[in-house]
Amino acid sequence: MYEDKRPQDLDEQIGNLLKKICCKDPAPTPLERRKALTRLLIQIQRLPHLFRNSHPNYSHALNFTMAWVSEKICSDFSPRSSSVSEDLTRWVNGYLKWRIKDLYVPDEEYQGLIKAGFKPTPLDQPIVAQEGSQTTLGNITADPRFGGMSILDQWIEEIQKDEQKRLGQRIKKYFENDPQSVLKQCHPGKQSDCNCQEIVTRLHLSDPPETVRAIAKQFGINEQTLHSHWKKKCLPLLQIIALRFDPQVKEYIQQDPECILRDCYLPESAGCNCWELSKRIILSESPSLEEMRAIAKDLNTDQLLLDRHWKEKCLPLLKKHRLEYQ
Amino acid sequence: MNINSTTILRLPIPLDQAAYESATRFAAEQATPSKGKQVYLNTLAVCAVHTYLKWLEIETDLTQSDCWQPGLRAVLDIADLEVPGVGKLECRPMLSEADSLAIPFEATQDRIGYIAVQFHEQLGSVELLGFVRAAASDTSAVNSLIIHQSELLSLDSLLDALHPEAIVNLRKWLEEVFEYNWREPAELASIRSSNIGGAKAIVRVKQIGQEFDGQKVGLRVHLSSVDTENFNVQIRLFLVGESSASYLPPGIQLLVLDENNVAVMQRQAQESESWIEHELRGRLGERFSVEIQFRDISVIESFQI
Numbered sequence: 001m002y003e004d005k006r007p008q009d010l011d012e013q014i015g016n017l018l019k020k021i022c023c024k025d026p027a028p029t030p031l032e033r034r035k036a037l038t039r040l041l042i043q044i045q046r047l048p049h050l051f052r053n054s055h056p057n058y059s060h061a062l063n064f065t066m067a068w069v070s071e072k073i074c075s076d077f078s079p080r081s082s083s084v085s086e087d088l089t090r091w092v093n094g095y096l097k098w099r100i101k102d103l104y105v106p107d108e109e110y111q112g113l114i115k116a117g118f119k120p121t122p123l124d125q126p127i128v129a130q131e132g133s134q135t136t137l138g139n140i141t142a143d144p145r146f147g148g149m150s151i152l153d154q155w156i157e158e159i160q161k162d163e164q165k166r167l168g169q170r171i172k173k174y175f176e177n178d179p180q181s182v183l184k185q186c187h188p189g190k191q192s193d194c195n196c197q198e199i200v201t202r203l204h205l206s207d208p209p210e211t212v213r214a215i216a217k218q219f220g221i222n223e224q225t226l227h228s229h230w231k232k233k234c235l236p237l238l239q240i241i242a243l244r245f246d247p248q249v250k251e252y253i254q255q256d257p258e259c260i261l262r263d264c265y266l267p268e269s270a271g272c273n274c275w276e277l278s279k280r281i282i283l284s285e286s287p288s289l290e291e292m293r294a295i296a297k298d299l300n301t302d303q304l305l306l307d308r309h310w311k312e313k314c315l316p317l318l319k320k321h322r323l324e325y326q
Numbered sequence: 327m328n329i330n331s332t333t334i335l336r337l338p339i340p341l342d343q344a345a346y347e348s349a350t351r352f353a354a355e356q357a358t359p360s361k362g363k364q365v366y367l368n369t370l371a372v373c374a375v376h377t378y379l380k381w382l383e384i385e386t387d388l389t390q391s392d393c394w395q396p397g398l399r400a401v402l403d404i405a406d407l408e409v410p411g412v413g414k415l416e417c418r419p420m421l422s423e424a425d426s427l428a429i430p431f432e433a434t435q436d437r438i439g440y441i442a443v444q445f446h447e448q449l450g451s452v453e454l455l456g457f458v459r460a461a462a463s464d465t466s467a468v469n470s471l472i473i474h475q476s477e478l479l480s481l482d483s484l485l486d487a488l489h490p491e492a493i494v495n496l497r498k499w500l501e502e503v504f505e506y507n508w509r510e511p512a513e514l515a516s517i518r519s520s521n522i523g524g525a526k527a528i529v530r531v532k533q534i535g536q537e538f539d540g541q542k543v544g545l546r547v548h549l550s551s552v553d554t555e556n557f558n559v560q561i562r563l564f565l566v567g568e569s570s571a572s573y574l575p576p577g578i579q580l581l582v583l584d585e586n587n588v589a590v591m592q593r594q595a596q597e598s599e600s601w602i603e604h605e606l607r608g609r610l611g612e613r614f615s616v617e618i619q620f621r622d623i624s625v626i627e628s629f630q631i
Contacts, residue, residue: 016622026535031492032626034382034485038337041381045338059450063377066340070381145346148447149421156362159354168357168400175401204401204432205361212431212468224469231435242397315368319389 011084014043018084022074040073041066047089051096052120053103056146061099068095077173175200179287187231192322194219194232203230233289240287241310253278264313272299272306274314281310282318335379336444336453337481345373355396355513367419368393368405374452375407375417383412384488385503389454406437412488413438420455420475422446429471434464436486440471461604480586486613494629496549496559497610499528508532511546532627533566538620539575542566545616545627555610557631562603563595563618573598575620577608582606583626589621590614 020028020036040271044050044066069092079087094320144152160166164275165219178184183197194215202210212230216245243249256262265273276299281291292310296303353366372393377385390408392398405417416437417509418427427442442455456478464471486493494505508530527550534543548560563580567575574595582591582604591604608614608631 015482019622029492031485031489031628034384034489035482037382038378038481038485039335042335042337056450057343060342062340062451063342067377067381070383076619087387090353145449148401149445149448149449152363152366152449153359156353156356156366157359159350160356160359160362163354166357167355167396168361171397171400172357200401207358209403209430211470227431227466227468238401239398242395242401245397246395319395321389 010190014040014088015079015084017043018073018077018079030295033120037070037073041070044069044088044092047085047092049089049093051093051100053100055103056143057103059101061096064099065092065096092133101184153258160212167209167245171207173241174245175205182241182287183234183237186233186289188221188225191219191221194221194226194229196229196237199230199234200224200238237287237289239315240281240289243282244287248321249318250283253320260317261314264317266301266305266309269299269301272309274309274317277310277317283284331545334341336455338451339374339377339453341370341373341377345370345377351397352396356400361400364403365399367404367445368417370445370449371417371441372405372407372451373417373601374443374454375415375441379407379409379453379488382485402432404433409438409488412490412566415458415484416417416440418442419452420444424452424473427473427475428565429473431467431470431628434460434467434471436465440473441484442473442475446511454481456480457487459483459487482587483585483613492615494547494555494626494627496547496629499530499549500551504530508547534618534625536618536623536625538578538618538623541571541575543574543578543618545618547629550627551584556607557610558605558607559604559629559631560605561616564601573600574602577620578618579619581617581619583617585613587615589617 017036017040020035021040045062051059055061077088077091081087136197142157147155175183178197182225183200184192184195187193187195202215203212212227214225216226219226253261253275259275261275261278262273264273277295280295281287292307293303295301296306299306349366349369351363352369356362356365361479372388372391376386376388387408387410388394390410391406391414392402393404393406398404403417405416407415409415412435416433416439418429418433418440420427420442423443427440429440429467431532439457439459441457444453444455446452455558458477459480470549478559494508495503496558509532511529513531524581527548529546529548531544531546534545537543541629542565544564544566546560546562546564548558548562550558552558561580561582563574563578565571576595576597576599579594581589581593584590593602595602595606604616606614610631613628613630615626618625
């Protein structure tokens with residue numbers, strides 16, 4: 001991923017990369033191909049005559065184009081002229097042009113921008129971007145995608161106002177109050193003051209966060225002891241509490257529509273399934289690490305096996321159904 | 327061996343609308359503006375790496391990322407991306423004015439490594455800046471980890487980390503575990519005999535699939551331990567016996583590259599040489615590659631001690 005020491009002709013550089021990516025005999029290993037493709041994607045985005053456009057969603061169009069290039073470069077691109085870089089520019093622009101056109105298909109969001117004073121630039125006109133240049137779109141919208149990093153804080157404050165009873169606030173309050181004293185009761189040995197509530201609030205909810213070192217010093221406890229208490233006790237508790245705050249997860253457990261949770265059980269023990277475990281751990285009155293021991297006892301199963309089943313099978317299943325970003 | 331910011335090539339990642347929509351939704355849930363900003367940038371950083379890996383057809387699973395769980399991202403400062411079968415990558419936003427990454431200790435737990443994602447004033451595009459592999463000790467680290475920009479390695483080393491199968495693991499050789507195409511010298515027809523001895527040396531050879539000027543060549547690795555931590559490695563490029571010629575194609579080169587793919591040793595075959603070689607010393611865990619170069623053909627083999 002370095003600039004070549006010998007300044008090489010752009011055509012030669014691109015030609016060599018194409019050879020590495022698309023060669024059939026011998027075909028590159030997946031690793032070699034990906035390394036070369038990464039370099040090609042860098043080169044393409046630097047092509048001097050690549051279409052650029054000031055539409056606020058230009059990056060969306062370019063993103064699509066790069067995905068298309070990665071997929072089609074070997075099957076659909078064949079250099080015709082003496083300059084492979086010019087051929088490549090033409091080929092990429094041919095697709096990018098349509099993705100930019102898509103951005104101008106009137107939709108509600110776009111109409112809103114036009115009303116607010118946004119002026120689209122003519123198509124098919126390469127705008128050579130300069131390093132560090134700032135596109136001024138005025139105050140058409142407060143979105144930091146157009147207004148930049150400097151308005152980010154203010155904008156986030158605004159969007160947060162719109163969320164009633166924000167999840168972050170509810171969780172923060174839960175940890176600060178620890179209404180069922182679940183966190184307070186979880187501490188290393190006799191050090192009751194250095195409990196999970198204290199640790200989680202100081203490490204994760206104060207701004208700026210305190211360090212493990214500072215907390216350990218204050219409570220006169222060994223740093224590694226504190227760290228392993230956090231990792232072995234507080235973090236699993238936190239993961240359970242976090243899931244209890246997720247309405248999607250709770251609904252999924254209640255319904256288990258395709259019996260996926262019910263069908264995932266310990267070998268030879270159908271009673272020990274993820275549905276039973278999830279109900280008792282996530283839907284119960286109060287979150288507790290002791291619950292696992294109680295369940296193991298009730299179901300007459302080894303607790304270690306049960307713990308592992310929960311971590312390796314049930315938790316991934318619960319997470320799996322969340323909406324995925326494509 | 328590290329690089330500085332002037333020589334590193336950054337990969338720009340134009341973000342799609344879905345990335346901004348997720349980041350906006352997640353930021354809006356947070357208790358305070360500063361937590362909202364952290365979540366906004368973490369989410370975009372994760373989406374940037376996700377996008378890059380999608381381009382390269384490397385599967386990721388966002389549903390298994392802790393930062394995709396509303397309850398966990400509300401409490402922890404995390405930007406993890408699950409690569410099924412390999413592990414978790416931590417994708418950290420790096421603001422334009424910063425020259426280092428501070429990784430909170432909760433984001434160092436069970437990670438393969440850390441990717442620096444550079445943000446600028448304009449948020450339309452970010453850049454993947456580089457990668458650092460996680461050290462085994464990070465998981466027990468009690469304080470945040472500081473990674474200076476000069477410690478960042480290129481994206482090649484990220485790809486190496488995501489392809490553990492592609493690296494010849496020399497340490498395993500000591501346990502007599504060899505990659506299938508690295509054979510005993512005797513198995514490769516009439517290899518020219520070597521005069522390198524050494525009681526505890528391990529010698530293995532591999533025939534290279536690519537032909538150079540119509541000639542078949544092979545690599546021979548001779549591994550011997552200096553002590554428990556340090557090893558001597560001799561790498562030889564030789565002509566495979568069945569070749570019609572007696573000598574390597576003149577001009578063929580054997581290079582040793584460091585983890586950043588910078589050539590640190592270079593040798594070119596002269597007229598009538600049947601082999602050329604390099605000798606290097608490395609520590610346990612160190613990585614290097616060997617490149618065979620001839621005209622516009624190049625073949626690379628990567629190793630870890």
